[in-house]
Amino acid sequence: MSENYKDYLGALLAYHRSENAMGHALRHNLVQGDACETVAEYLDQHPETVIALAYFDMALYEPTKAALVAMEERFLSGSVLVFDELNDEHYPGETMAVREWLKGKSYIVKRSRFLPDRSFVILK
Structure with missing residues (x-):
């Protein structure tokens, strides 16, 4: 993995949460x-x-x-x-x-x- 992959994945998951009606419920842990x-x-x-x-x-x-x-x-x-x-x-x-x-x-x-x-x- 690239050095900043965890940051990229975190941003992707944050976006997904922002578009989700249940986004306030954290459902992942990196x-x-x-x-x-x-x-x-x-x-x-x-x-x-x-x-x-x-x-x-x-x-x-x-x-x-x-x-x-x-x-x-x-x-x-x-x-x-x-x-x-x-x-x-x-x-x-x-x-x-x-x-x-x-x-x-x-x-x-x-x-x-x-x-x-x-x-x-x-x-x-």
């Missing part, structure tokens, strides 16, 4: 760092967290797998996990991590009709 460490740390500090929607755009095996493992206890039946590079030959790590993590779990996989390179998993 955490900078290596997802292999920061996801588990964040969840340890926030035991109230449940995850109904998670968007994965890491493309790599290690951070994808670490995030899935860390979040596992916070997912609900019906949680939606969106993957930017699932089944992408240029980024096989994300698919490998997802396949390993999904073993033995009940789920369905769907592909976006609007963005065919995006897939999502609905946990049962």
Whole structure:
């Protein structure tokens, strides 16, 4: 990521809130760092967290797998996990991590009709 990406993302989210009827209700928290460490740390500090929607755009095996493992206890039946590079030959790590993590779990996989390179998993 570029050095100022967190600022850019913060501005984008602020704009989204300004256009939202429920914009006064903060629904995001930006955490900078290596997802292999920061996801588990964040969840340890926030035991109230449940995850109904998670968007994965890491493309790599290690951070994808670490995030899935860390979040596992916070997912609900019906949680939606969106993957930017699932089944992408240029980024096989994300698919490998997802396949390993999904073993033995009940789920369905769907592909976006609007963005065919995006897939999502609905946990049962």
